[in-house]
Amino acid sequence: MGHDAQWHARISRVLSGALRVWGVSGAVTGDPGDADGFVVVPDAGPAMRVRHQAGAGWTVTPRDPVAGAAMPPGRHAGLQGLLRQLREDLAPDAPAGRLVIGAQPLLGRDQSGRRQ
């Protein structure tokens, strides 16, 4: 086990909070087969197993793989990619946006601080 209880509680809160943001009812539990893993179990749809390895990042696989339907695991260096895959898998209809940085400066200055 590479992470402490605080890390587990934090990641569990991030995952369960994300479910609520996406409008998915379900639960997040620790993975009984992996001390640094989690299982995301939606009320409807397949459960996903989320694993973390220090230095390697996150891996996402179905908890109950369908026989004969080989599915490569999703691998993500960070939480951002992990959350994106979980949303696409568990809540494909949830709205997805992207950060847009506008053109208008906040202070009437450019980014180096010069007055325009």
Add this chain to the structure above:
Amino acid sequence: MTPLPVSVITGFLGSGKTTVLSRLLRDPALARTAVIINEFGEVGLDHLLVEASDEEIVLLDSGCVCCKVRGDLVRTAGDLLARRAAGAIGPFERIVIETTGLADPAPILQALMTDPALAGALCLESVITTVDAAAGAATLDAHPESVKQAAVADRIVVTKTDLSDPAVSGLAGRLRILNPTALQLTAVHGAVDANRLFDGALYDPAARGTDVLRWLGDGAVTHGRHDGTVTSFCLRRSAPLRAVTLTLFLQVLAEHCGAGLLRLKGLVNVRESPGRPAVIHGVQHVFHPPAWLDAWPDGDHTTRIVVIAPGLDARWLEALLDALDDEVSGLERNQDV
């Protein structure tokens, strides 16, 4: 060129926007103001109610400004600026946009924030929302648009207070919970102090200096509050935030909560920029480029990020920010090895 301030006046149908605007335009403090009025419907009426002498008034009546004429709005503002530069109209010093009562103000703000032709020429000064003292509570209950209008405001003008006292009715408290960063003013028959209404800008073209703490509503948001529909809270961090953490945090918010993120304002202690805090401001998934202050406005150097959003859990955002920072810090450690 000094950017001209732009203010947006919004508020639900019948909340008194036009009355307030009409009174404001008679105030010497608002001389040299150009006004863009949008109306929903085929026949424009509200402009007939606005009495003005030397102000430039442009009517957009092709539909709701937020969903149909966003391009028109940008073009109209651009045209006004071009005519001003050419001397075809008076040298106005401010633009006020009055939205329809049904408008979602967010796309209007985003249009002003993102249009490259207007960048540098205009500066978003403040969002002013009118709320009817008598009917406001029922409107908030029945119309989500009105909740959004109040939630994104820098200034909330409670109108018709001769009919109902907002402090007694509980409306003032409800609005404070809904948007603790907005200054509340009252108006009877549209009369409101223009100087207090238009001093909410982060950027002050009159060079009175930037007042970030006032803009941020610092101190007003101490913990998560909600009125049943919209939550407002302030994330605080005493340790400086890594720039990468901040970027990832905003990216995740924009990706997963974009439409629900009514407003985010922050003063951030960025680790890579000691002594020069960053000011961030976003409406839904659209943000201004971060602005860097020359110094902290006071002795408190903690990061403060105010979030106003329907249904967002403050604890989730806290955990997300910490988890991202933990991840970035782990990558840094690995690189150091």
